[in-house]
Amino acid sequence: MLCREVYQGGCDRPIEGPGWLHPEHWPVLPDDRPILPSLRHDVPDHLIRTLVRSPEPYVRRAVITAPQTADDVVDALLDDPREDVRTTALHTTRSADTLRSAAGDPRLRFAVACNPHCPPDVLERLSRDNDPDVRNRVVINPATPDHLIDAATRDRHLFVRWWALRQTRNARIIDRAARSSDPDEREWVASNPHCSPETLLVLAADPDWQVRRKVASNENCPGDLRARLIGEPIGAHRPARYPSPTPSQRAGALVERFVWPLILRLWPERDRD
Template sequence: MVAFHASALDGVARNSALPTPLLLRLLAFEGDGDRPPRDALQRAGLPELAVVAILAHPNPSARIDFAMSARAEPAQRARLADDPSPKVRAALAYGPEVYDPRTKVAPLPDAVCVRLLDDPVPSVRTALLDSPHLAPSFVASMATHHSSAARREAVRAWEILPPGERSALLADPDPEVRRAAAQWECRRDARVTSELLRDPKSAAEALRRGLLVRADAERGVAERTHLVALAENPSLPADLVERLAVDPDEAVRLAVSLRPELDETRRMAIDFTVEAFDRGDVEWVRDGLADPEVLRRAAASVHPMLRRAAAQSPHLPPDLVRLLARTEDPLVEDLLSVHHPDTPEEVLMRVYARLGGTFSAWMAETHPRFPREGLAARYADHPDGNYRRLVVRDPAATPALIERLSHDPAVWTRQAAAGDPRLPLHRLREALHVPELASSAGANPALPEDEMVAVLDRAVVPA
């Protein structure tokens, strides 16, 4: 198979106008023992005939791709729970890899997770326990499971577990389960904190989050072993907070500066340094990304890391979005553009100009507020191809302009034009045979069905 034919085939596989008969033909494709194109397997809204074809595909890799599709319904993917291949079942158990923080993956039904948790193959069970997509109800249900690994994961649902199950986990026969449970219970029980401090594996976590008695807090300051962790502890006595605020270790002072109880005057009196690319992973803000009061305190702070932490919330009210958009912190702008659907257009354009490349292309294609009108007039003759490719977003761009851009010196601009349905048909047919444009042309929704058929024929996809 010639390389550009394969590229065109990948484009056709993700074409939103692909007729169902051609989709089914693609899904039956095995090539030389190969699987169908991943974009065909992971399309949104697959018809039932297509799902049946995937579930019965002889190549396990095809079923793995479907098992890890973020666009498939959980009930559709769940039908792979009895797949003969452990690799397929493990892929199903772990679920989709998600790179866009705005993408939410619905969990598999609890009953299916129960079956996967008792799968005879260890890799399947491990994949399920490692999955980031489990429903809280299922995580909590593992507290009484016969597997110690499952009980250890159940502590993640500590706040919703009944008191009796918490007590059972704290007294579990497995030491790792007991330790995991104690690391949650120590937040409300100073006795448990003291016990964890005697365990080198647990000391740092206990100092960071555990309820401390005075003696344990003073000992932690004196020993300095996990001083940054201790500086974050919510129960650290105020006088010890003041002592750590002038500690010679800069990392300790920075940790103190992020404490939630400080007012802004006291916070900014601390000598700390924030790195230009420190995203602001502040636990009390991260845990409160949907809490209006937490967001307001963090977004209105003069501390860069708190503003950056707040910018990662999709729940910011309009006034806080506007406030953060005026901070003149490039990282705040970057984080807003990724996480918030109402990021102002001027911020999106600054991020686009600053970052360029793949990220800017992704943002322009996916962000709901990224501008459209007026781009053709502004950028059709821009010296930077990164801007010229924005022209295809403008509803006012003419077919002649799109065709001109399909010959642009910048490959990304040519590709954007090749995928635009306004591209004249004669040029669209030409683009199918240009290696770097074939994939974009194949995905063009204006591509006639007979051309799609021709692409499948050239790729030797059986009828």
């Protein structure tokens, strides 16, 4: 069996047990983290149940994130000896009982809050967690009920409030933030995918160039408006709060426009169900 017959982006060399992996094939990021292998979507169940016994943790994590992996295989890895594998399984499991139990452990709450199958009652409990990182993950979780996201727009932590403004579907909250005197609130709501074209038109006239940049990258932005905004030089008519666009801000604009959409397309399907 060839590596490319098992892994997306695999090579033409054969692989076999017990490892089922060529570790040197997967490139390493600047911080020494390898790019993780992902299983092909046509890998059959019997092979997945063989791969899960691999001593390579990257193989076991690839098994967890594959959309066709059976729930019992994922749940079995909740007891894996490796913490990173256990955490990946907790991110992915569909077991409501497991998630409710893990939500009581401060060390596991973040992983539970990331799980897109997390029950609403658990998300509601975690939305009141003392850790703002946990509350922020609740806001980002696609399973979170709208009323919890709306409540988070009043969170005591600034970053949680900003993400809630980006996620809320509440037209009244969106409109209020779009007319806020706080440029940060206008910037975050300008990237909200539930922002109406009418509200985006208001934000497109914002004196802050970063707000206008977010409008241009919003998927709901009308094509003619996007073309006009993209034609503006970066930093045009910028306000005093940003005296000059830094190289990192310029890079951020490129990442948001091109790299982040690519990441969303490549995100494991299991995590987006």
